Amino acid sequence: MKRRVRVRTSLCRALRAAVLAGVATSCATHGAPPRVAPSPSAPTPREAELPSVASASPIRVQIADHGSRRVVTLDIDDYVVGCVMAEIGVYGLPPAVAERVLEMQALLCRTNAVANRGRHAQDGFDLCSGSHCQIYRVPDNDAMTKLARRAVASTRGQIVMHEGKPIQAIFHADCAGHTSAPETVWGGSEPYLRARADDFCLRLHTPAWTFTPDRDRLREALNRNPNTRVGHDLRDVRVVARDEAGRASRIELRGEGSVVVRGAAFRWALLQAFGARSLKSTHFTVRRQGGSFVFQGEGNGHGVGLCQLGALARARDGHSAETILRFYYPGIQIAS
Numbered sequence: 001m002k003r004r005v006r007v008r009t010s011l012c013r014a015l016r017a018a019v020l021a022g023v024a025t026s027c028a029t030h031g032a033p034p035r036v037a038p039s040p041s042a043p044t045p046r047e048a049e050l051p052s053v054a055s056a057s058p059i060r061v062q063i064a065d066h067g068s069r070r071v072v073t074l075d076i077d078d079y080v081v082g083c084v085m086a087e088i089g090v091y092g093l094p095p096a097v098a099e100r101v102l103e104m105q106a107l108l109c110r111t112n113a114v115a116n117r118g119r120h121a122q123d124g125f126d127l128c129s130g131s132h133c134q135i136y137r138v139p140d141n142d143a144m145t146k147l148a149r150r151a152v153a154s155t156r157g158q159i160v161m162h163e164g165k166p167i168q169a170i171f172h173a174d175c176a177g178h179t180s181a182p183e184t185v186w187g188g189s190e191p192y193l194r195a196r197a198d199d200f201c202l203r204l205h206t207p208a209w210t211f212t213p214d215r216d217r218l219r220e221a222l223n224r225n226p227n228t229r230v231g232h233d234l235r236d237v238r239v240v241a242r243d244e245a246g247r248a249s250r251i252e253l254r255g256e257g258s259v260v261v262r263g264a265a266f267r268w269a270l271l272q273a274f275g276a277r278s279l280k281s282t283h284f285t286v287r288r289q290g291g292s293f294v295f296q297g298e299g300n301g302h303g304v305g306l307c308q309l310g311a312l313a314r315a316r317d318g319h320s321a322e323t324i325l326r327f328y329y330p331g332i333q334i335a336s
């Protein structure tokens with residue numbers, strides 16, 4: 001385990017609470033299978049499919065409401081406000097820190113909107129409001145939403161670009177000291193998504209977590225997914241490879257036979273069965289204990305791209321939204 005610097009201030013508690021409250025519902029946090037990071041074998045978008053950066057035309061968003069679905073047409077900045085409010089919380093932060101954090105998140109959400117607009121064209125809308133595209137919630141009219149609206153207005157028309165194209169602005173809640181490259185998490189790569197040491201999130205003590213599933217329930221969870229199927233038996237779970245951040249990149253499942261799977265695939269199978277608070281990251285150790293497996297880990301999310309906890313700590317230190325983005329996505333530009 002990495003040594004953590006425990007900083008006991010009310011601000012730190014507020015920052016942690018902000019991350020936990022704001023990010024906990026995000027798939028970007030919890031690591032759905034890659035919506036980005038195309039693997040070398042996956043088809044890459046054709047130039048004609050890439051959205052026009054200049055396009056600020058309204059965006060059609062499918063909203064799921066109490067089991068029913070409807071499509072609304074939104075001004076892109078109204079859409080970004082709803083995404084910002086869904087993806088990060090800034091309650092309890094000093095106004096100047098909150099402003100920098102919200103500006104950063106507005107740039108991320110607008111960039112993802114532009115990069116992925118039209119993803120659901122065949123379904124009759126542009127983007128869904130779930131983690132598949134980007135989480136969107138109809139915003140309230142409270143003080144935080146007003147702050148978010150101001151941040152969206154102050155970054156109007158700006159997105160994060162790499163070599164003339166909008167980036168896939170991937171982020172997660174807490175990298176626990178080192179981010180990972182998509183190569184070791186899902187496969188595929190982007191030049192602006194690299195593994196980087198991040199000691200800022202370590203300044204805010206986040207507790208290690210433990211998840212202890214019963215062996216039979218774990219076997220059932222793994223068997224629900226063809227990639228992680230073990231059959232009638234589950235004798236052992238072993239980490240056989242780690243990336244430079246310490247995340248389990250390859251995991252051996254010994255059941256009727258033996259299968260080696262990506263850490264992200266293993267985690268995804270568990271999140272589907274046990275929920276978002278189960279295996280919070282692939283930064284864990286695992287051992288058998290009686291009829292259970294004990295997973296002990298740190299961090300929250302897949303670990304690729306921007307670490308929101310580190311970003312909050314940087315904003316608290318006075319870093320601008322652009323400085324923060326340049327750290328987590330090296331080589332990018334903010335373009336209007």
Ligand SMILES: [Zn+2]
Binds near residue numbers: 127
């Ligand atoms: Zn979608």
Ligand SMILES: [Zn+2]
Binds near residue numbers: 175177178200309
């Ligand atoms: Zn971090």
